[in-house]
Each structure stands twice: as structure tokens, then as C-alpha cells.
Amino acid sequence: MTGPFAVTSEIPGPFRVDCPSYDLASLATVVEGETKETSWFDELEGDPRAWVALLAICAITTVAGWLARRRWPYATALLYTLWVAAVFAPVLLSLAVVWGKPDDTLNDAMDILCGIYTGGWPFWVFCGVAVLSQVLLLAVPIRIVKERPIPRRSIWATAIAAAVLFSLVVLGVAVSAAAAVWDDDALDESGVLLILVLLDWALWTWVFRGFARAADPHAYVHRLMKWLLCGSILELLVAVPSHIIVRHKDVCCAHAVTALGIATGLVVMLVSFGPGIYFLYAQRIRSKSPSASITPE
Amino acid sequence: MRERIELVLALILLPAAVQAAVEEPQFGRIQIPKDVTIRIRCSLQGDGDPAVLLRGGYNLEGWSIARTDEQGAAWTCDASVPHEKSVFEVAAEGQTQLAIGEPLVSTLTAVKQGSVVTFQHCLEGRLGETISIKRNGERSDAPKLRIRNADGSYDKVLSFEYG
Numbered sequence: 217m218t219g220p221f222a223v224t225s226e227i228p229g230p231f232r233v234d235c236p237s238y239d240l241a242s243l244a245t246v247v248e249g250e251t252k253e254t255s256w257f258d259e260l261e262g263d264p265r266a267w268v269a270l271l272a273i274c275a276i277t278t279v280a281g282w283l284a285r286r287r288w289p290y291a292t293a294l295l296y297t298l299w300v301a302a303v304f305a306p307v308l309l310s311l312a313v314v315w316g317k318p319d320d321t322l323n324d325a326m327d328i329l330c331g332i333y334t335g336g337w338p339f340w341v342f343c344g345v346a347v348l349s350q351v352l353l354l355a356v357p358i359r360i361v362k363e364r365p366i367p368r369r370s371i372w373a374t375a376i377a378a379a380v381l382f383s384l385v386v387l388g389v390a391v392s393a394a395a396a397v398w399d400d401d402a403l404d405e406s407g408v409l410l411i412l413v414l415l416d417w418a419l420w421t422w423v424f425r426g427f428a429r430a431a432d433p434h435a436y437v438h439r440l441m442k443w444l445l446c447g448s449i450l451e452l453l454v455a456v457p458s459h460i461i462v463r464h465k466d467v468c469c470a471h472a473v474t475a476l477g478i479a480t481g482l483v484v485m486l487v488s489f490g491p492g493i494y495f496l497y498a499q500r501i502r503s504k505s506p507s508a509s510i511t512p513e
Numbered sequence: 514m515r516e517r518i519e520l521v522l523a524l525i526l527l528p529a530a531v532q533a534a535v536e537e538p539q540f541g542r543i544q545i546p547k548d549v550t551i552r553i554r555c556s557l558q559g560d561g562d563p564a565v566l567l568r569g570g571y572n573l574e575g576w577s578i579a580r581t582d583e584q585g586a587a588w589t590c591d592a593s594v595p596h597e598k599s600v601f602e603v604a605a606e607g608q609t610q611l612a613i614g615e616p617l618v619s620t621l622t623a624v625k626q627g628s629v630v631t632f633q634h635c636l637e638g639r640l641g642e643t644i645s646i647k648r649n650g651e652r653s654d655a656p657k658l659r660i661r662n663a664d665g666s667y668d669k670v671l672s673f674e675y676g
Contacts, residue, residue, distance in 0.1 A: 220663060221660055221662050222661050222663075223621060223659065223660050223661075225619045225657065225673075226657040226658075226670070228648070228654045229582075229590070229653055230581075231578065231590050231615055232615040232617070233615075233616055233617040233618070234616045234619060235619045236619075243621065244623040244630055245622070245623065246625045
């Protein structure tokens with residue numbers, strides 16, 4: 217195989233296009249530095265900052281959760297939420313984005329992950345919202361377990377937190393379906409979307425607050441969790457097919473939107489287990505407690 | 514007698530009236546305040562003959578070509594004219610030529626780093642328009658890159674990616 221090489225472009229379609237033929241040697245601008253051959257190991261390496269951030273969050277939350285397991289059962293639930301929001305969601309989102317483009321590699325996933333961690337406030341706001349929502353969702357279960365009276369503000373806090381998570385679910389369903397129908401054009405009206413999210417949040421806060429009037433606290437929490445779980449399953453039922461549809465189209469960013477739908481669906485699903493985990497912890501601790509088995513004669 | 518004269522006059526004037534109606538452009542009137550220039554959007558489809566426009570400055574936002582290929586697929590080529598190239602003048606005398614439409618201009622650039630060569634492709638109009646080609650309403654397949662050597666022992670067609 218000998219040179220010189222001629223390169224030319226070919227444009228599909230019935231339109232007349234001037235496609236000049238170039239001599240490769242004269243066309244290419246030479247840049248200093250050698251490019252090493254890539255292997256599967258290089259693919260895994262990715263951006264080292266992403267690995268550091270990922271491993272640091274994993275280690276800190278795991279160790280903190282282990283240390284806090286005895287005195288603060290619900291702290292474990294909070295750390296679990298942080299882990300879900302800070303590790304599980306971005307990893308899942310990165311993998312889903314990469315899976316949305318047939319030619320993307322694991323290296324791209326690590327770049328996306330790094331971009332999520334270092335990309336500024338939106339991701340950390342999301343983590344903060346997820347953790348705060350979990351804290352508020354635990355307000356009623358903690359009082360139930362400790363057999364304390366439940367003030368109205370705790371009911372409101374739980375309703376607000378559940379509404380935040382459910383708004384994320386509704387948003388995920390809406391944007392995933394929109395991305396499947398309108399591709400990249402679905403991203404055009406972000407201002408309108410923000411207003412809709414706020415209205416959606418207010419609506420679900422009102423609806424979830426209304427649940428408390430007709431049920432006892434335990435049933436209220438159970439009902440909210442059931443709604444969140446069903447909502448997140450519905451979101452996955454919409455987001456996953458949308459992701460598959462978008463994957464077969466030539467799009468710029470729509471696959472990231474559907475990936476976001478999948479990630480938020482799974483995060484809300486796992487966060488909705490938080491109060492349940494707390495109840496399980498509380499039950500376990502109570503059954504192990506010596507005072508519970510001692511009965512005065 | 515009077516009715517006959519009116520009929521004759523009508524027959525004489527009718528062809529002239531018809532001819533005037535055909536030849537005279539139907540201009541409407543619009544009052545524009547002094548020293549104010551208005552920008553008008555309109556669309557014109559070329560038929561090969563010169564189009565008649567009022568003399569003055571115009572702002573060309575874009576152009577498009579619609580075509581059907583042999584398989585019956587509907588292709589559209591939409592061009593957005595860059596702002597700095599969008600103004601053209603129509604003078605009372607002479608004919609304004611617009612460098613729009615075909616042929617489109619395809620340019621390749623390449624960067625060589627070590628043994629890796631990265632190609633970039635750009636499709637523009639002759640005024641530097643941004644071009645969007647669609648097939649049946651969907652973005653058409655990405656352009657191809659063909660690399661050949663002189664004796665033909667190496668001949669490969671690669672595909673670009675949008676983005």
C-alpha cells in the first residue's frame with residue numbers, strides 16, 4: 217500500500233455539491249505529540265478525576281454508614297441516600313448516555329461521570345435535594361417508632377419531600393416521552409419546563425398533604441412510598457422504551473435526556489425505600505434490645 | 514344609439530384593460546414615516562426567470578431547495594444565511610445576482626497527531642450558509658469520507674458523525 221493518498225467527501229442526496237479531492241499529506245495539519253494505541257485497559261482508565269471522586273464518595277459514605285449504624289439507624293438511611301444520589305445516579309446516567317450512542321465507549325462514560333462531578337452546581341443541588349427529601353421523609357417514621365405525637369409540620373414536610381421526588385418522576389416521564397417524539401427539539405423550552413416543574417411540585421404537595429387526612433400516620437407513609445414506587449416504575453416503563461427509540465435515531469443530546477429519566481426513576485425508587493429501611497432498622501433494634509425482653513415479675 | 518356607442522367603447526377598451534391588468538403589477542400602498550426603514554420578510558420561489566422586486570435593500574434570512582430522488586424520497590436542503598452576508602440590494606437598473614443555491618461547498622480539514630489522522634467536514638453554501646439536508650423530514654445520513662491511494666490498492670469509505 218503506497219501513497220500518496222487522496223481524500224474526498226461524499227454527501228448523500230440529490231443536491232449538487234463541490235467535493236474537491238485533497239492530497240492527504242498537504243491537507244493534514246501535523247500536531248506535536250504521539251498518540252499511543254488504545255487498549256481495553258485505556259478505555260477503563262478514563263479521566264482519573266472521575267475515579268478519584270467516585271472512590272472517595274464510595275469510601276466516605278460506606279465508612280460513615282458503618283460507623284453510624286448503631287446509634288443512628290436513620291443516619292445510615294441518609295448515607296445510603298447520598299450514596300444513591302452521588303454514586304449510583306451519575307454512574308447509571310453515564311452508562312445510559314453511553315449506551316444511547318452505539319459508538320461511545322467506557323472512556324466516554326468516565327468523561328461524562330467526571331463532567332457530572334465537576335460540572336458545577338446542578339448535580340450537587342440534585343444530591344442535596346435527594347438527601348433533604350430523605351430527611352423529610354423520615355420525619356414521620358421516626359416519630360411513629362418513638363411513639364411521639366406527629367405535628368402538622370412533619371406531615372407537611374413529608375408531603376413536600378414526597379412531592380419533590382414525585383415531580384422528578386413526572387418530569388422524567390415528560391422529558392423522556394418528549395425526547396422520543398421530538399428528539400433534540402424537546403430541549404428547546406427549558407424555561408417553560410421549569411415553570412411546569414414548580415407547578416407540578418405545588419400540585420403534588422397539595423395532593424400528598426391530602427392523603428394525611430384520610431389515613432393514620434403509618435398508613436400515610438406507606439401510601440406515599442407506594443405512590444413513589446409506582447411512579448418510578450411508570451417512569452422506567454416510559455424512559456427505557458424512549459431511550460431505545462432515541463438510540464436508533466441520529467441525535468445530539470436526546471439520549472442524555474432519556475438516560476436522565478432512567479437514572480431519576482431508579483434513584484426515586486431507591487429513595488422511596490428509605491422509610492421502609494428505617495422501620496426495618498427500628499424493628500431490628502427493638503427486638504435486640506434487652507429491655508424489650510425483660511418483664512418484671 | 515347611445516347604447517351602441519357604449520358597447521363599441523367597451524369593446525375597444527376591454528383589450529387594453531385586460532392587458533393593463535396583466536402587465537401592471539398590483540402594488541398596494543403603505544405609509545412609512547420619513548427616515549424609517551422597514552424590514553420585510555417574504556418568500557420567493559425561483560422559476561429560472563428574474564423575479565421583480567421593489568428596488569431597495571433586502572435581508573435574506575435563508576433559502577431552501579426541495580427535491581425528490583429516484584426512489585421517491587423527499588429531500589430538502591435548508592440554508593441559513595450568516596448575518597453579515599444577509600443584506601442585498603435590488604437596484605432599478607441591472608440585475609442583482611445572489612450566490613445562493615447549488616453547488617454547495619464541501620470542505621475537509623485534517624489534523625495528524627502521531628499516527629492518527631482526525632478529519633473534520635464542513636458543508637456550507639457559497640455565502641457561508643449553514644446547510645441542513647433532510648430526507649423525508651429526518652436528518653440525512655452523515656457524509657462519507659473516501660480515502661484512496663494512487664494505484665487503487667487502498668480504497669476505503671468511512672462515515673463521519675454528526676456533532
